[in-house]
Amino acid sequence: MLDFAIYCLTIVAVWSVLGLSLNIQFGLTGLVNFGQILPFGLGAYAAALAAQAGMPWPAGAALGLAFAVVVSLLVLLPARRLSQDYWALITLGAGELFRLTALNAPALGGADGLTVPRFADPHLALACALALMAAAWFMAHRIARSPFGRMLKVLREDEVLAATLGRNPVTYQRTVSIIGWAMAAAAGVLYAHIVGYVSPSSFTVTETFIVWTALILGGPGSTLGVVIGAAAVQLLSVSSRFVAGWIDLPADVLANGRLALFGLVLVLMFLFRPQGLIPETKEVRDAERH
């Protein structure tokens, strides 16, 4: 049971990093990324490929981050000339393109995927995941409370306003994408070493949608909210296995029921609490203090 708790915590930490990486893009900047699973998958596959080539894990990690940064810039190339609505389509398409490539390329293991050396000690895996989460939290928090984050929020509210204030929106969007994608890639590298196996079925649109559920549930723009959202969604996910034990449901019905539940959560949140469980904090200036 303790092992299971450690595993749960590890997974929650990994998905929190994914949630945070989406939050700085959508929550702060308003970029609708429907392919956030892509950098996560790039990180995981980079870790697997490096391991297959006999390289140590830091090489895989470096490769994963580099892939994510390069691909984020490539995906941004068409996006910068288009309005925000198209970001969703382009990122969604890019994610699927990657998954289908991995599915059909023998070098990437096809549908069978690739094996990755696992953490020998689950405690070490947990420690690494928590360390990564702490680093991502620190970065996200620092950005959200900085002049950079302030301008990202201005962009989120009104791109034309940002340009009127002398800022080039594309520059800011590019920086945010690079940071967000690198963060997700780091989570992907870690994830590969935790589960010991990567395959295209782990990087579907559904996974992106699960990150979105965590974000919308927790509160877009709120660092703490996103982590709590990720924890809620992942714990709900793993605990549904026990439900299967109590009531005799086939696994596929259960899996679909879980997704339907997430869908319901999204609809309810949009209807009744669009700001999330823990809304973005209002930055109040205390005039007395200054």
Next chain:
Amino acid sequence: MLSVTDVSLSFGGFQALRAVSLEAAPASITGIIGPNGSGKSTLLNIVAGVYVPDAGAVTLNGRPLAYGRPELVAAAGIGRTFQVPRLAHRLTVFQNMMAGERDQAGEGVFNLFLRPAAVASREAEIATRAEAMLKRLGLAHKANDYAGSLSGGQQKLLTMGMLLMSDPAVLLLDEPAAGVNPVLIEQQAALLHELKAEGRIVLLIEHNMEMIANVCDRVFVLDAGELIASGTPAEIRANERVVRSYLGMPA
């Protein structure tokens, strides 16, 4: 000196501006008036770098401005407001004001993590100026309110304050008095006189003729994309063609 020389622009078959020229000098307020659809906002959008003119030139102190790149025009010291004020509604009034300043060390990611002290000191400097600007505009008591919760007139004042944070040489104002209560209009007029005294170039689109007469040194009149008259407010009021096409007969 802000110079617009023989600027033309058409949208499809519609000629929005036809060889329009005007000049606006430092320490002066220049009005642009004309009926709806006469091309006033189009002209402002060309100067602000939103539209690319088909022909003609826009220069500030002899230097051509970047067409179609509003962020470069803004960085060259030209601030503009919109008829419907543009603000970050879910940021506080104070945060909006802070965002108005340019050259912020804290907007560079490397500075954030590697030079936190430099970021903090620049931030404190900007905060002091933002506070002073809010006081000047009479919005200090609203500092911690969401910008979206301000009245229309207060929002227009705030957008002017945001622009002033970066000390622009030129201000392009698109109908600042429209939909604003008389007390705030008076406050705006006083602010415009101050901006003029500070040596700035102010270009003002306005339908409120009282405001135009009250603040403008020179007025240009557009009709159907063409410049039909220019002169002091008094000369414009006496111009028969302007009265016929825009102002209407006195009752």
